[in-house]
Structures are given as structure tokens and as C-alpha cells.
Amino acid sequence: MADPTLEIIPLADLVGGYGGIVLDVFGVIHDGMSVFPEAYATLGLLRKEGIRICLLSNSPRRSDEVAKRLEAMGIGRELYHGLITSGELVYEALTESPEFPAGSTYFHLGPVELAELLSALPMNASMSIGAADFILTTGWPEEDAMTSKLLHACIARKLPMICANPDFEVLIGARKVICAGALARDYEMLGGRVISYGKPYRTAYSKALEVLCLTGEQVLAIGDSVATDIVGGRRAGLDTALVLTGVHKNCLTRDGKMDRIMLRDLFRQHSVAPDFILSSLG
Incomplete structure (x- = not known):
């Protein structure tokens, strides 16, 4: 991996070279509570410049639900x-093949508020692991003390896991929230089979390029996570930009300077580096 030039570049200096942008949502447009002040103006400017935008989120919700949440925040x-979510990709996959991966009865692992992802499909949600054909994972369960026991019970039955959010963590305001990707990682470490949808997997980016009606060399992928946004963008053959307003905001000092040591360690950890670094979507 080449050692990148660690300099913050204004987004306005980059976008002229691209016809479209694949744009992350959480940690880039908003912090889970409110929109970043510069995001609204930047989105409007990009549209005015004729740059196509596809929002690509690892949200374990349907796309329309996320769009409505953005509208409530002022992002119309x-x-x-276009807007693509990992939850929508799961829904589409199971719509096309309702018996995938091994049957139509599932056990939900995650917060109760995310349990309705598949409710419109002809599938059955079971309260018992013993009756389930597969696990649907949307986030870290609220009953944290039971998580390890539940995973081992699923391993004992050799249940495949569908992960509807490959992120390991997000920040809601200043609070760190563990996501479904961390649960999927633990399940794989126990020997379980995991099928994940969203970033950093190629299918998500292929869908985004279809929305944009552009080829990879015409598109810039922007996100706040090296593990998903930068790794995924590079796998898809896109140029990438890391925004330091989300999970890696500790790499930006209070006076707006980068901690170059932390960033280099981060890039080496994932064996990948972004083409550009942005302090914000501004």
C-alpha cells in the first residue's frame, strides 16, 4: 500500500473531475441526531453543478424509511x-429468493425497533432459535448479557446469518453504538456462516453506479469509515475520499489539523488508503 499524501483538500477542489458521487449518510451528512451545517449547502451546490449523487448507507432499514428520516432533517x-441502503439490499435479495438462504423462518438479532425489516415479505419471524432457518442481524441486541449465549445456540444449529449492516460501529452524537457488523464478525470467529449486504461489498456499488448511470472512473466515493467506505470504494474501482466527521473524527484535532500518525496507522491496519481526505462535506 502506497503511503498517501496526508493533506486536507476542500471538496470543491475535487468534484469538477467527476460526473457523480457515491455518498455515505451517517457520519457524513448527519451525526444521527442532526444534519451537519455544511452538508445541506454542499448537496445543493453539487446538484447545481450537474453532479449526480447516489446516497449509499449501511442502514438496516428500507430505503424509503431512511429517505423520510432525511426529509425530517431537512435533506429532501x-x-x-437515488438512495440505497443495506437493509433494502437484504429485502431485495429475499424478495427474489424467499427460500434463501435455507428457509423462510428467521430469528431476529438486534434492537426491537429494527425487527420489521422483512415484515412485508411472506416470511415468518420466530421468537425461538430452535424454529429458525436463519438469523437476521440488524444490530447489537438490547439484551447484551444474552448475546454470547444466543450466538452459541445459533452455532449449535448451524444457522446461517444474514447481516443487514456491515458497519462495526457508528457515532450517534458523541455516543458510540455497536452495529451488526461486529456481531457478524464474532459469529464468523465462532465458525458461523455470514452473508452480508451493503458496503464494502461490490453489489452495493454496482447498484449505485446503475443509479448514477455512470462508470466507475467517473465517480468519487465519499464516506467516514475506512473499513467500509474506503475499502468498498477501492474494491469497486472508484476514487475515494475519507471525511473526518464520523467514526474517525478523533483523527482531526480541535484546530482542524490531522493527526497524521493516527491516520497512517489506520490505513495500514486496513491495507488501504483514500485518494483524498476531507475535514467535512464542505
């Missing part, structure tokens, strides 16, 4: 061309 649908 007129500011982007």
Missing part, C-alpha cells in the same frame, strides 16, 4: 438522485 429527495 430533490438533493440526490
Whole structure:
């Protein structure tokens, strides 16, 4: 991996070279509570410049639900061309093959508020692991003390796991929240089979390029996570930009300077580096 030039570049200096942007949502447009002040203006400017925008989120919710949440924050649908979520990708996969991966009865692992992802499909949610054909994972369970026991019970039955959010963690305001990706990682370490949808997997980016009607060399992928946004963008053959307003915001000092040592360690950890670094979506 080449050692990148660690300099913050204004987004306005980059976008002229691209016809479209694959844009992360959580940690880039908002912090889970409110929109970043510069995000609204930047999205409007990009649209005015004729740059196509596809929002690509590892949210374990349907795309329309996320769009409505963005509208409530002031980010209307007129500011982007399309929105894809990992939850929508799961829903589409199971719509096309309702018996995938091994049956139509599932056990949900995750917060109760995320349990309705598959409710419109002809599938059965079971309260018992013993009756389930597979596990649907949307996030870290609220009953944390039972998590290890539940995973071992699923391993004993050799249940495949569908992960609807490959992120390991997000920040809601200043609070760190563990995501479904961390649960999927633990399940794989126990020997379980995991099928994940969203970033950093190629299918998510292929869908985004279809929305943009552009080829990879015409598109810049922007996100706040090296593990998903930068790794995924590079796998898909896109140029990438890391924004330091999300999970890696500790790499940006209070006076707006980068901690170059922390960033280099981060890039080496994932064996990948972004093409550009942004202090914010501004």
C-alpha cells in the first residue's frame, strides 16, 4: 500500500473531475441526531453543478424509511438522485429468493425497533432459535448479557446469518453504538456462516453506479469509515475520499489539523488508503 499524501483538500477542489458521487449518510451528512451545517449547502451546490449523487448507507432499514428520516432533517429527495441502503439490499435479495438462504423462518438479532425489516415479505419471524432457518442481524441486541449465549445456540444449529449492516460501529452524537457488523464478525470467529449486504461489498456499488448511470472512473466515493467506505470504494474501482466527521473524527484535532500518525496507522491496519481526505462535506 502506497503511503498517501496526508493533506486536507476542500471538496470543491475535487468534484469538477467527476460526473457523480457515491455518498455515505451517517457520519457524513448527519451525526444521527442532526444534519451537519455544511452538508445541506454542499448537496445543493453539487446538484447545481450537474453532479449526480447516489446516497449509499449501511442502514438496516428500507430505503424509503431512511429517505423520510432525511426529509425530517431537512435533506429532501430533490438533493440526490437515488438512495440505497443495506437493509433494502437484504429485502431485495429475499424478495427474489424467499427460500434463501435455507428457509423462510428467521430469528431476529438486534434492537426491537429494527425487527420489521422483512415484515412485508411472506416470511415468518420466530421468537425461538430452535424454529429458525436463519438469523437476521440488524444490530447489537438490547439484551447484551444474552448475546454470547444466543450466538452459541445459533452455532449449535448451524444457522446461517444474514447481516443487514456491515458497519462495526457508528457515532450517534458523541455516543458510540455497536452495529451488526461486529456481531457478524464474532459469529464468523465462532465458525458461523455470514452473508452480508451493503458496503464494502461490490453489489452495493454496482447498484449505485446503475443509479448514477455512470462508470466507475467517473465517480468519487465519499464516506467516514475506512473499513467500509474506503475499502468498498477501492474494491469497486472508484476514487475515494475519507471525511473526518464520523467514526474517525478523533483523527482531526480541535484546530482542524490531522493527526497524521493516527491516520497512517489506520490505513495500514486496513491495507488501504483514500485518494483524498476531507475535514467535512464542505
